Amino acid sequence: MAALGNPEMLTRKIKLWDINAHITCRLCEGYLIDATTVTECLHTFCRSCLVKYLEENNTCPTCRIVIHQSHPLQYIGHDRTMQDIVYKLVPGLQEAEMTKQREFYQKLGMEVPGDIKGELCNVKPHLDSQRNGDLKSEDPANKEAGDEKAEEDNDYHRSDEQVSICLECNSSKLRGLKRKWIRCSAQATVLHLKKFIAKKLNLTSFNEDVAKGFIGALSSLQDFRCNPVSSSKAPDTGS
Incomplete structure (x- = not known):
């Protein structure tokens, strides 16, 4: 006791x-x-x-x-x-891996993929804050400057590999989306799509009637082999 x-x-x-x-x-x-x-x-x-x-x-x-x-x-x-x-468990592993991949592409004279650039941007502010400790965060001026810098570095996956997806409804029970084409990061998961569709259709539970099947909810879109869509077929989805 x-x-x-x-x-x-x-x-x-x-x-x-x-x-x-x-x-x-x-x-x-x-x-x-x-x-x-x-x-x-x-x-x-x-x-x-x-x-x-x-x-x-x-x-x-x-x-x-x-x-x-x-x-x-x-x-x-x-x-x-x-x-x-x-x-999160292994210190420095993510930064080391992203740096290694970047150096690999640079050595071959190839352009570094956008998803690797995005990962490096997301990792560095977090590691810098860990190395510098919490002293700077106590100063309101430093905290505000840090927030602005973090916002600049965080591109919200815009630098990731992008994919265009057509969301067409094949069920008479659900209405179709106003805009069936979306463009998002290849790192997005099936669960993200389910939540997006549920929000657009005002469904109380995204587990009902939406994307039921064998596809795992945590599978990312890059795991699926899709035929590339030409720009003439994929309309501009806007920002």
Whole structure:
């Protein structure tokens, strides 16, 4: 009973080593990068590691369950939640990975993709605030300047790879959208689309009648292989 009254006794510090098994890739034994989960068994790996493995195999590297006899790559999905957890747990990992990718493209003389630029913009203000401590935040002038700088750096995923999506209703129970074409970040998830549609149609529950099916709610739009849409077919959606 004494332990219940003492919060310090209820707090347990866990070393990163103790949870490494849950945030590392079984194939390369490194921390998860671009975490990708097998939908059949929910085991997670680095995307590049898993894709390379599935070029010659159709089973999960961990549990050996058959993902799909002929098209296993269609049954894996980007796990953004897991990747966010890994980046938050491992200090400096996200910044190091984004920098490495940027240097890779620059070395090849290629333009750095917009999503990598956006990630770097989002990471740097957060890391700078951690390194500088909370002293500056106590000063109202510094806090206001910091807020303005953060707002400038945060581009709200406008620098991400963009995709155009046509939302057409095939049910007589639901009315169609006024504007069926939208343009958004490829990092957006199916859950984001469900919430967007529910808001536009004034649905009380976005789980009802909207996007029911096999597609995972946390799957990002970049996981789906769509045919590119020409500008003549995709109308301007505005800002």
